[in-house]
Amino acid sequence: MPHSPTVSITEFAVADRDAGPYGIAAGPDGALWFTLVHHGRIGRITRDGDHTSYRLASASGGPSVIAAGPDGALWFTEFRGHRIGRVSTAGDVTAFPLPTPDAGPFGITPGPDGALWFTEAGADRIGRITTDGQVTEFPLPVTGAFPSAIAAGPDDRLWFTMNQADAIGAIEGDGTVTVHTLPTPGAAPVGITAGADGALWFVEIGAGRIGRITPGDRIDEFALPDPAARPHAIATGPDGNCWFTEWGANRVGRITADGRVDEHDLPSPSSEPHGIALGPDGALWTALETGAIARLAVK
Known part of the structure; x- marks a missing residue:
């Protein structure tokens, strides 16, 4: 049976408590990049905790999920601004408005085709944007699904959660969508x-x-010890297991391939952990909505 890991947690204050660090991703420059959902900024933090942030055109655009693109830049969604954004590692920001009104883009990930793929939670669509800003949108076969997070699978499809449909979807490069309904009603999948x-x-x-x-x-499906934990985001860790945030329980958890769960309390109470990512330093990094970024060194 796998042993329980030893986790050392360091928290770095990066913004006011109302700024809302939310999504986080490893950048090609060896730093972690994160969104400040309530302040309309994109932040950058080094392993030592040095941080800065870059202002977007709108303070109310709601930058949400962020991912490293194939072009050496970071790409992110603006949920309330209905745009896809790009920030270079030098801090230069470009925004691409979406064709569909009130699209509500949320999740974003690089695809196997060299483009970025994203969800449109408000429009029941999956979008694709090339690195020069060309957008294609594909409608889902389900209405009111609220597609949320998205990830590239091992089969060259993009897999995404359908939060309000209690389902997982998979989309091929030509827009063909397969929907898998989850066994548990009210599952509301996100990450x-x-x-x-x-x-x-x-x-x-x-x-x-x-x-x-x-x-x-x-x-x-594997039940958590606390059914009210509100797991939010998930990432593969340095040990090959999956690590996830428990937004409602102020913890980060780990699950092994056979379903064993270990949980680790965050130092600051009610810190509201959201996005989580594996850093270039081999640690897990998570965005705490109360204004901090946490680094979890796993041994």
């Missing part, structure tokens, strides 16, 4: 990531579970 085992792992914020789906369509 999703490609696991080291060739499956997609996701969190069920409404049911307090972690789910796993294979490209062959097998679904497993």
Whole structure:
């Protein structure tokens, strides 16, 4: 049986408590980049905690999820501004408005085709944007689905959560969508990531579970010790297991391939952990909505 890891946690204050650090991703420059959802800024933090941030055109655009693109820049969604943004590692920002009004872009990930793929939570669509800003949108076969997070799978499809439809979707490069309904009603999946085992792992914020789906369509669900933990985001860690944030319980958890769960309390109470990412230093980094970034060194 895998041993429980030893985790050392350091928190770095990066903004006012109302700024809302939310999404986080490793950049090509060795730093971590994060969104400040309530202040309309993109932040950057080094391993030592040195940080800065860059102002977007609108303070109310709601930058949400961020991902490293294939062009050496960071790409992010603006949920309230209905734009896709790009920031270079020098801090130069470009914004691309979406064709569909009130699209509500949320999740974003690099695809196997060299483009960025994103969800449109307000429009029930999956979008694709090239690095020069060309946008294509694909409608989902389900209305009111609220597509949320998205990740590239091992099968060259993009896999995404359908928060209000209690389902996981997969989209091919030509826009063909397959929908997998989850066994648990009210699961409300949000975060999703490609696991080291060739499956997609996701969190069920409404049911307090972690789910796993294979490209062959097998679904497993694992209950967390605290059903009210509100798991939010998930990423593959340095140990090959999946690590996730518990927004409602102020913890970060780890789940092994066989469903064993370990949980680790964050030092600051009620810190509201959201996005989580594996850093270039081999640590896990998570954005705390109360104004900090936490680094979790795993041994």
